[in-house]
Amino acid sequence: MAEIIQVQGCTKTFRANGVETQALRGVDLTVNDGELMMLVGPSGCGKTTLISILAGILAHDGGAVRVLGEDLGAMPAAQLPAFRRRNLGFVFQAFNLIPALDVLDNISIPLILNGVKRAEALERADDLATRVGLRDRRHHRPTQLSGGQQQRVAIARALVHDPRLVVCDEPTSALDHHTGEVVMEMLRSIALKPGRGLVIVTHDSRIFPYADRIATMDDGRIVSLKSQETAP
Amino acid sequence: MMRIALLMLTADRGRFIGIVTGVTFAALLITQQMSIFLGLLGRAGAPVQDVRQAQVWVMDPSQSAVDLDGVRPMGATALWRVRGTDGVDWAVEHLRVPIAVSLGDGARRSAMLVGIDADAWVGAPPTLVQGTWEDLRRSDAVIVDEDGATKLWRPNPDGTRRPLAVGDEVEINDHRAVVVGIARSTRAIFFAPPMWTTVERAKTWIPPQRRDVSYIVAGVAAGGDPAAVAAAITARTGLRAVTAPDFSVDSSAFFAANTGVPINFGIAVILGFLVGVAVAGLLFLQFVSENLRYLGALKAMGAENGLLVRMTMLQAVVVGAIGYGLGIGLAALMGHLAGGGTRTLAWEMPPWLLLGTGAAVFLIVLVAALLGVRRVITLEPAVVFRG
Numbered sequence: 242m243a244e245i246i247q248v249q250g251c252t253k254t255f256r257a258n259g260v261e262t263q264a265l266r267g268v269d270l271t272v273n274d275g276e277l278m279m280l281v282g283p284s285g286c287g288k289t290t291l292i293s294i295l296a297g298i299l300a301h302d303g304g305a306v307r308v309l310g311e312d313l314g315a316m317p318a319a320q321l322p323a324f325r326r327r328n329l330g331f332v333f334q335a336f337n338l339i340p341a342l343d344v345l346d347n348i349s350i351p352l353i354l355n356g357v358k359r360a361e362a363l364e365r366a367d368d369l370a371t372r373v374g375l376r377d378r379r380h381h382r383p384t385q386l387s388g389g390q391q392q393r394v395a396i397a398r399a400l401v402h403d404p405r406l407v408v409c410d411e412p413t414s415a416l417d418h419h420t421g422e423v424v425m426e427m428l429r430s431i432a433l434k435p436g437r438g439l440v441i442v443t444h445d446s447r448i449f450p451y452a453d454r455i456a457t458m459d460d461g462r463i464v465s466l467k468s469q470e471t472a473p
Numbered sequence: 474m475m476r477i478a479l480l481m482l483t484a485d486r487g488r489f490i491g492i493v494t495g496v497t498f499a500a501l502l503i504t505q506q507m508s509i510f511l512g513l514l515g516r517a518g519a520p521v522q523d524v525r526q527a528q529v530w531v532m533d534p535s536q537s538a539v540d541l542d543g544v545r546p547m548g549a550t551a552l553w554r555v556r557g558t559d560g561v562d563w564a565v566e567h568l569r570v571p572i573a574v575s576l577g578d579g580a581r582r583s584a585m586l587v588g589i590d591a592d593a594w595v596g597a598p599p600t601l602v603q604g605t606w607e608d609l610r611r612s613d614a615v616i617v618d619e620d621g622a623t624k625l626w627r628p629n630p631d632g633t634r635r636p637l638a639v640g641d642e643v644e645i646n647d648h649r650a651v652v653v654g655i656a657r658s659t660r661a662i663f664f665a666p667p668m669w670t671t672v673e674r675a676k677t678w679i680p681p682q683r684r685d686v687s688y689i690v691a692g693v694a695a696g697g698d699p700a701a702v703a704a705a706i707t708a709r710t711g712l713r714a715v716t717a718p719d720f721s722v723d724s725s726a727f728f729a730a731n732t733g734v735p736i737n738f739g740i741a742v743i744l745g746f747l748v749g750v751a752v753a754g755l756l757f758l759q760f761v762s763e764n765l766r767y768l769g770a771l772k773a774m775g776a777e778n779g780l781l782v783r784m785t786m787l788q789a790v791v792v793g794a795i796g797y798g799l800g801i802g803l804a805a806l807m808g809h810l811a812g813g814g815t816r817t818l819a820w821e822m823p824p825w826l827l828l829g830t831g832a833a834v835f836l837i838v839l840v841a842a843l844l845g846v847r848r849v850i851t852l853e854p855a856v857v858f859r860g
Contacts, residue, residue, distance in 0.1 A: 299853075322772075322776065326775020335766070337766055337767060339481060340484060342477060342480055346477070350771070350774065354474070354776055355775075410858050
């Protein structure tokens with residue numbers, strides 16, 4: 242089975258005001274092709290740091306991190322933005338939809354960043370909006386949508402450019418149980434195709450059944466890694 | 474992405490209007506105050522500009538400005554020496570003497586007696602509202618400035634006042650003078666209204682002096698260079714000779730250098746600039762700060778610093794351009810409504826002032842943009858995962 246992510250002995254230390262905080266103390270992790278990996282653990286255990294490193298938006302100090310076959314530690318910083326916009330999709334806890342833009346414009350942002358013409362970008366965004374059930378809301382602004390609808394827009398935005406790796410930060414924390422289930426089913430069905438991977442940081446135990454594997458972190462390390470046969 | 478930048482800018486109407494208003498008021502204050510200042514400077518040289526036939530003005534070497542630093546008369550031979558200079562086509566006396574006018578009701582008011590050439594009426598203002606310049610040939614004739622006529626008012630029998638009119642008699646240094654016309658001159662910086670008569674008559678109305686030639690105004694022979702002729706006059710006579718435009722500018726410069734007016738207007742202009750920087754800059758910085766989470770999300774999604782900087786600069790330039798347009802538009806409107814360009818309000822709004830205001834506004838938005846851009850560049854994309 243091909244590996245989307247390979248992390249070996251990854252370390253990260255933050256320094257602020259002369260104080261050192263070791264956020265990652267040698268993480269080993271592999272995410273396989275077509276796999277939904279969940280990162281769980283208490284606050285401050287290093288989940289956010291790890292997902293930031295995997296997404297190429299934070300540099301690690303030691304160890305090796307390969308994402309989609311690329312050694313992120315060896316990649317020049319100037320190439321990282323292009324790597325991210327071509328290969329990664331993001332779903333943020335707070336959605337981070339731009340309030341000034343309507344649903345279609347928000348969804349089309351990754352395409353615009355990748356140089357797709359606006360007309361084509363809007364066409365593809367419209368298709369995604371339909372797939373996440375927001376066709377009748379495609380000209381609404383984020384403030385006119387419910388939390389669940391906003392998260393569906395965020396998912397459509399993360400997937401519209403067909404990325405190979407999608408990273409999600411607490412995608413269901415602001416949603417009720419039913420909406421959370423809808424969002425997870427949507428993520429699984431659209432994001433997980435051959436050659437793709439999905440990493441989700443979460444505290445929400447209700448969505449654990451959707452994971453293929455769950456990595457539990459504590460104090461900057463992965464303390465357990467469990468496979469789930471029950472993933473839908 | 475530039476379209477998205479503009480949508481982000483205009484979505485928060487209140488803040489957008491706030492930033493534009495800051496730039497607008499800066500542009501308005503700078504343009505309006507400078508226009509009045511330039512108008513006042515222009516008025517300092519107005520008596521020179523009104524003698525339209527004169528290409529060269531000749532005066533005592535210590536004279537710096539028209540009217541503003543008094544008059545230091547020259548000797549009678551000065552006129553002949555000027556006329557004898559190569560390149561001079563014609564030269565006539567131009568007398569300017571501050572006087573007190575008795576209006577018949579016991580009141581005395583200040584005025585400027587202007588003696589003009591009676592052959593070609595050199596020195597007369599361009600517009601005559603009532604009468605003719607030939608009327609000045611009549612006995613004791615004087616022509617009064619239109620605005621001055623309202624200042625040199627006469628009492629009516631019922632106690633009300635009326636402007637001096639054709640046919641009225643006044644006294645100048647115990648000499649009878651009869652108003653035979655009303656002329657319109659460019660308003661000068663000081664109140665003393667001009668009253669025109671012939672040079673010869675004017676000299677009989679002022680106390681006799683050994684030196685009684687205030688100025689000599691001259692024309693240059695066809696094809697001649699006024700500056701070169703002025704230099705030749707100075708070399709030949711030892712008197713100060715300058716071209717009419719230079720003398721007008723000298724008078725404005727004298728006014729600027731010898732009054733506190735430039736400092737006062739300068740303070741207002743600097744305040745306008747600082748208000749613009751403070752209001753527009755801080756509101757723009759606040760706007761950028763509130764959008765950092767979205768800019769961070771864009772950065773995480775692969776937007777490069779260069780793109781985000783261009784977006785931020787575009788937003789700053791747009792508010793700057795709108796604020797600038799509104800500011801100078803409002804300044805022009807205020808000037809127009811307040812009588813700018815007329816005799817009421819000292820007002821001059823040359824193209825270079827608009828360019829200067831544009832440069833100041835550009836500086837304001839540059840400061841605002843740099844404050845915002847700095848935050849964008851230093852923004853870590855990982856912030857989007859930190860809640």
